[in-house]
Amino acid sequence: MMPLPILGEKLLMLIPQRAPIVMVSSLESYDERGLVSTFLVSEGNMFVDGEKLVESGLLEHMAQSVALHTGYSYFLRGEHAPKGYIGSMQNVEIHGLPKIGETVFSTIQIIQEFMGVTLVEIETKLENSVIACARMKTVIAK
Amino acid sequence: MMDKASIYQKINEILVEEFEVDEKVISPEASLKESLDLDSLDYVDLVVIIESNFGVKLVETDFDGVITFQDFYNIVEQKMTVKN
Numbered sequence: 001m002m003p004l005p006i007l008g009e010k011l012l013m014l015i016p017q018r019a020p021i022v023m024v025s026s027l028e029s030y031d032e033r034g035l036v037s038t039f040l041v042s043e044g045n046m047f048v049d050g051e052k053l054v055e056s057g058l059l060e061h062m063a064q065s066v067a068l069h070t071g072y073s074y075f076l077r078g079e080h081a082p083k084g085y086i087g088s089m090q091n092v093e094i095h096g097l098p099k100i101g102e103t104v105f106s107t108i109q110i111i112q113e114f115m116g117v118t119l120v121e122i123e124t125k126l127e128n129s130v131i132a133c134a135r136m137k138t139v140i141a142k
Numbered sequence: 143m144m145d146k147a148s149i150y151q152k153i154n155e156i157l158v159e160e161f162e163v164d165e166k167v168i169s170p171e172a173s174l175k176e177s178l179d180l181d182s183l184d185y186v187d188l189v190v191i192i193e194s195n196f197g198v199k200l201v202e203t204d205f206d207g208v209i210t211f212q213d214f215y216n217i218v219e220q221k222m223t224v225k226n
Binding site for chain 2: 087088111112113114115116117118119137139
C-alpha cells in the first residue's frame with residue numbers, strides 16, 4: 001500500500017490515462033467502497049475554455065476518479081491498472097465549473113461491481129459546495 | 143417470509159419499473175434477456191434492485207443457466223431461502 005495522498009508519477013501508475021488527458025491530481029483517501037480524489041485545473045488543460053473547465057472536462061475527471069479506484073485496487077493486488085471506458089452516465093447534474101487554479105474534490109461511492117461493470121455515484125465539490133454529481137457505469141476493457 | 147407467488151409478483155413489478163417494459167412481456171417461460179432487452183450494462187442494475195428489494199446479493203455464477211424468468215425467480219428464491 002502506498003501512503004496517502006498519492007500524486008505525481010506514483011498516481012500515473014494507478015491510471016491508464018497519460019498527458020495531456022490526465023484529469024486527476026491526487027488520491028486523498030481510499031477504501032474498497034470508494035475514494036476521494038482531487039483535480040487542480042491548470043492553464044493549458046485541453047478541457048479549459050477561457051478561464052473555466054468545461055462540462056466534459058469535469059465529467060472526464062469524474063470518470064478518471066472511478067478509473068483511479070479500479071487502478072488502485074488492482075495495484076493492491078499487484079496488477080497493472082486496466083483500461084476501461086464509460087458505459088453510461090445517469091442523473092448528471094452540474095451546478096458550477098471550476099476556474100484555472102482551483103481544485104475540485106470528488107467522492108466516489110461504489111454501488112455495485114458486476115461482470116466488469118462498476119456502478120458508482122460521484123459527487124464533486126469546490127470549496128465545500130457540490131458543483132456536480134452523477135451516477136456512472138464504467139466498464140473494464142477486455 | 144414471502145411465499146413464491148409474492149416473490150414472483152414483486153420481481154415482476156420491479157422489473158417492469160426498472161426496465162420500462164410492458165408487464166405482458168413477462169412470463170415464466172419467456173427469455174429474461176430478450177424480453178427486458180438486457181445488455182451487459184443492465185445486469186448491474188438487476189443486481190442492485192434485487193439486493194435493495196430482497197436483501198440478497200446475486201453473483202456472476204448465479205446467472206449461469208438463467209435463460210427464462212422462471213430460472214431467475216428460482217435463483218432469487220433460492221438465495222432468499224438460504225438467507226432466512
